[in-house]
Amino acid sequence: MIRLGFAVRTVHQPGLAGGSPPHLSIALTHLSDMLGHLERYAIRFYRFALPCPITAADLADCQAQIELLGHRIAALNLRLGIHLDPALSLSHPDEATAAGTITAIEGAAQLLAALDQPNTTNHTLVIHAGAGDDPALERFTRRWSALSANAHWRTAIEHTTTGPSLRALLGLATCTGAPIVFDYLHFQLHNPDQWSLPVALGLCLATWPRNVRPEVHLSSQRSEAYLLPGRNGTTRVLPPRSGQHADFIVTRDAIELLAASRGLPPFDLMIEAKAGDLALLRLRHDLARSAPEWAERVG
Numbered sequence: 001m002i003r004l005g006f007a008v009r010t011v012h013q014p015g016l017a018g019g020s021p022p023h024l025s026i027a028l029t030h031l032s033d034m035l036g037h038l039e040r041y042a043i044r045f046y047r048f049a050l051p052c053p054i055t056a057a058d059l060a061d062c063q064a065q066i067e068l069l070g071h072r073i074a075a076l077n078l079r080l081g082i083h084l085d086p087a088l089s090l091s092h093p094d095e096a097t098a099a100g101t102i103t104a105i106e107g108a109a110q111l112l113a114a115l116d117q118p119n120t121t122n123h124t125l126v127i128h129a130g131a132g133d134d135p136a137l138e139r140f141t142r143r144w145s146a147l148s149a150n151a152h153w154r155t156a157i158e159h160t161t162t163g164p165s166l167r168a169l170l171g172l173a174t175c176t177g178a179p180i181v182f183d184y185l186h187f188q189l190h191n192p193d194q195w196s197l198p199v200a201l202g203l204c205l206a207t208w209p210r211n212v213r214p215e216v217h218l219s220s221q222r223s224e225a226y227l228l229p230g231r232n233g234t235t236r237v238l239p240p241r242s243g244q245h246a247d248f249i250v251t252r253d254a255i256e257l258l259a260a261s262r263g264l265p266p267f268d269l270m271i272e273a274k275a276g277d278l279a280l281l282r283l284r285h286d287l288a289r290s291a292p293e294w295a296e297r298v299g
Contacts, residue, residue: 001266001297001298001299002258002261002266002267002268002269002297002298002299003044003045003079003268003269003298003299004043004045004268004269004271004280004283004284004298004299005043005044005045005046005047005079005081005268005269005270005271005280006043006045006046006047006270006271006273006276006277006279006280007046007047007081007083007270007271007272007276008047008048008049008276009274009275009276009277010034010037010276010277011275011276011277011278011279012041012276012277012278012281013037013277016030016033016034016037020049020050020051020052021049021050021051022051023051023058024050024051024054024058024059024061024062024111025058025061025062025065026051027048027049027050027051028062028065028066028069029065030048030049031048031069031080032065032068032069032072034046034048035069035072035073035076035078037277038076038078039076041277041281042299043277043280044076044077044078044079044299045078045079045081045268045269045270046078046079046080046081047080047081047082047083047270048080048081048082050082050108050111052084052085052088052104052107053100053103053104053107053108054104054107054108054110054111055107056110058107059107059110059111059114063114066111066114066115067114069115070114070115070116070117071117073115073117074117079122079123079124079213079268080112080115080123080124081123081124081125081126081215081270082108082111082112082123082124082125082126083125083126083127084101084104084105084108084125084126084127084128085104086128088100088101088104088127089101089127089128089129089130089131089140090102090105090127090129090130090139090140090143090144091129091130091131091136091137091139091140091143092130092139093135093136093139098139098143101127101143102143102146102147105125105127105147105151105155106147106148106151108125108154109125109148109150109151109153109154109155110150112124112125112154113150113154122153122154122212122213123154124154124155124156124212124215125151125154125155125156126155126156126157126158126181126215127155127156127157127158128157128158128160128163129157129158129159129160129163129164129169129172130163131163131164132163132164132165132168137164137168137171137172140172140176141172141175141176144176144178145176152177152178153212155178156178156179156180156181156208156215157169157172157173157178157179157180157181158180158181158183158186158217159180159181159182159183159186159187159190159204160183160186160190161186161189161190161243162190165190165191165192165193166180166187166190166191166193166195166200166203166204167193167195170203170204170207173207178207179204179207179208179209179212179214180203180204180207181204181214181215181216181217182200182201182204182205182214182216182217183216183217183219183272184216184217184218184219184253184257185217185218185219185220185221185243185245185272186217187200188221189221189242189243196260197256197257197260198260198261198262198264201216201257201260201261201264202264204216205264205265205267208265213266213267213268214265214267214268215267215268215270216257216267216268216269216270217269217270217272218249218253218254218257218269218270218271218272219245219246219249219271219272219273220245220246220248220249220250220253220273221240221242221243221244221245221246222240222241222244222245222246222247223240223246224240225237225238225239225240245272245273245274246273246274247273247274247275247279248273248275248278248279248282248283249271249273249279249282249283249286251283251286251287251290251291254283254286254287254291254294255287255290255291255294257269258291258294258297258298269298271283284298
């Protein structure tokens with residue numbers, strides 16, 4: 001079974017989750033509120049927002065909250081994800097920014113470890129590699145070695161449309177041992193090696209440890225104009241930007257990705273669509289109508 005997940009926003013139930021919270025206790029309260037919604041719709045994969053960075057003092061202050069949430073999350077068989085701010089990077093040329101990135105990774109990894117329970121699915125932190133030139137990749141490798149074992153265990157690298165090619169990222173994964181999160185839309189927009197979808201997906205899935213379920217991202221590119229609300233009740237009509245995520249998932253994109261996964265290890269699929277949980281529920285409906293053979297294999 002491929003578990004579908006969504007990121008932060010609950011369009012189907014507005015106001016349930018907000019943006020980046022100012023303190024860890026508020027983020028955990030939002031997550032606690034979210035659990036009932038996830039259970040109601042049998043959603044078993046969710047990315048939540050965190051303040052950055054999380055300190056040891058924050059974790060100590062929230063220990064009781066974390067322990068309670070950990071038990072509830074385990075009972076739901078829920079997998080959690082966090083995505084590091086793309087502005088933070090281990091390959092950044094500025095040492096202060098890189099140090100801040102290490103602090104953010106360590107704090108997030110400690111929280112995920114505290115929320116994990118024995119014999120449950122491991123929660124994952126996703127980061128970007130940054131620039132793809134040789135000096136940047138060398139900086140990433142050097143700073144990765146400074147991370148703790150827990151951070152290594154929890155952290156995965158996502159390929160993007162502007163960073164290193166997937167081939168270069170696979171080389172980085174070989175040097176560091178970091179698994180790669182395959183992103184469908186990023187692959188469609190940035191595939192200089194001209195790899196086929198099944199080959200690229202299979203190579204990324206192979207970077208994950210056998211006892212950790214891989215994470216894959218799915219989004220469709222916006223193709224229509226959209227309204228941008230302005231001041232005093234005005235709105236502007238804007239054309240779609242290259243690489244911009246659509247509100248919902250195009251069914252054929254989902255089917256293409258799922259078909260490419262035939263014979264490959266199972267994974268969890270994060271839906272990165274503007275409509276959040278509503279996009280996930282819509283995709284379930286669309287697959288049941290258009291591709292029932294796949295609808296039976298995702299949940």
